[in-house]
Amino acid sequence: MSNAWWLAPSQEIDHSSREQALARQQQLTKPTDSLGQLETVAVQLAGLQGRVKPVVDNVWIAIFAGDHGVVEEGVSAYPQAVTGQMLHNFIMGGAAISVLAKQLSAQLDVVDLGTVSPLNLPGVRHLDLGMGTANFAKSEAMTQAQLDSALAGGRDSVLRAKAAGTQLFIGGEMGIGNTTAASAVACSLLNCPAPLLVGPGTGLDAHGIQHKAQVIERALQLHTSQSGDALGSLRALGGFEVAALVGAYLACAQEGIAALVDGFICSVAALVAVRLNPSCREWLFFGHRGAEPGHRHVLETLQAEPLLELGLRLGEGSGAALAVPLMRLACELHNGMATFAEAAVADRPE
Numbered sequence: 001m002s003n004a005w006w007l008a009p010s011q012e013i014d015h016s017s018r019e020q021a022l023a024r025q026q027q028l029t030k031p032t033d034s035l036g037q038l039e040t041v042a043v044q045l046a047g048l049q050g051r052v053k054p055v056v057d058n059v060w061i062a063i064f065a066g067d068h069g070v071v072e073e074g075v076s077a078y079p080q081a082v083t084g085q086m087l088h089n090f091i092m093g094g095a096a097i098s099v100l101a102k103q104l105s106a107q108l109d110v111v112d113l114g115t116v117s118p119l120n121l122p123g124v125r126h127l128d129l130g131m132g133t134a135n136f137a138k139s140e141a142m143t144q145a146q147l148d149s150a151l152a153g154g155r156d157s158v159l160r161a162k163a164a165g166t167q168l169f170i171g172g173e174m175g176i177g178n179t180t181a182a183s184a185v186a187c188s189l190l191n192c193p194a195p196l197l198v199g200p201g202t203g204l205d206a207h208g209i210q211h212k213a214q215v216i217e218r219a220l221q222l223h224t225s226q227s228g229d230a231l232g233s234l235r236a237l238g239g240f241e242v243a244a245l246v247g248a249y250l251a252c253a254q255e256g257i258a259a260l261v262d263g264f265i266c267s268v269a270a271l272v273a274v275r276l277n278p279s280c281r282e283w284l285f286f287g288h289r290g291a292e293p294g295h296r297h298v299l300e301t302l303q304a305e306p307l308l309e310l311g312l313r314l315g316e317g318s319g320a321a322l323a324v325p326l327m328r329l330a331c332e333l334h335n336g337m338a339t340f341a342e343a344a345v346a347d348r349p350e
Helices: 014-028 037-049 069-073 081-092 096-103 144-163 180-192 206-222 229-235 240-255 264-276 278-283 293-301 317-335
Strands: 061-067 107-114 122-126 170-173 258-260 284-285
Touching: 014 037, 037 170, 037 229, 061 081, 061 096, 061 144, 061 229, 069 107, 069 206, 081 096, 081 170, 081 293, 096 107, 096 206, 096 317, 107 144, 107 240, 107 317, 144 170, 144 229, 170 240, 170 264, 170 317, 180 206, 180 240, 180 264, 180 293, 206 317, 229 240, 229 264, 240 258, 240 278, 240 317, 258 264, 258 278, 258 317, 264 284, 264 293, 278 284, 278 317
Parallel strands: 061 107, 061 170, 107 122, 170 258, 258 284
Antiparallel strands: none
């Protein structure tokens, strides 16, 4: 593939700023490492932003939406029409992520990559890649052209975020059936059986979960030639919105913007991104560990330490948005606390 932009290197970490931030943490009026992950976040951000005192005031939240052909297999508790209806809800301010974005003074970018019911909603960017993906239990989910366009759709949101001076990018997703797609992609990449990763999604019972796992197992057999191949698995088993998230995470690293990863579906997209271009890993923070069983496995594979564990399974970028105040407070503590010298407090003896 000639125009594989996602393989371009990520921006370099500013090691000098990182080391200075680390040294600052050692001088603040507290026991060494006593603020745990909050210290790690501040130091990592310092390296990414190239400033000893990092900030995350300007936040961009992109919601990528798409429908899934695999829904015809009966894998979701909700009808497919909900995807389009939720797009309207995002714009009208009624969704969880809409409320959170408002509270965080974050920019909300709603991108419809392709839904079953063609929509024309003011305030939504419609990319029209098709009426959702094909049923991956019967054929490949996407054509190569659709995959390329979906990846580029994620990148485009990041480029617009960069132009707006964004310091932190959050990707969210909406698409009935997308935990099925994400589980299938994860199984293909991690080479693990579906029952290990498959969960209730939006609310399936035990029988529904078993059926969903069987559909995925069948699909993995059909697409066995793509097993372990990040791009091939994404095209065969993924969703438009999952691919857009992959493109967004890769573009964040290339454009020098820290990304805060949301739940299970976003973490699977992050896994694909890291497999495609390992250099992007340092640019990723992880908002939370959700209730979906596969999420824990994916986070462990990525060696990710999420900031929250609240039993969330909503998606939309909501868990990542909830972690933003923690990241802001991590910066405030790092930037605003006095050093032992400034406060005239006795430091630990050497």
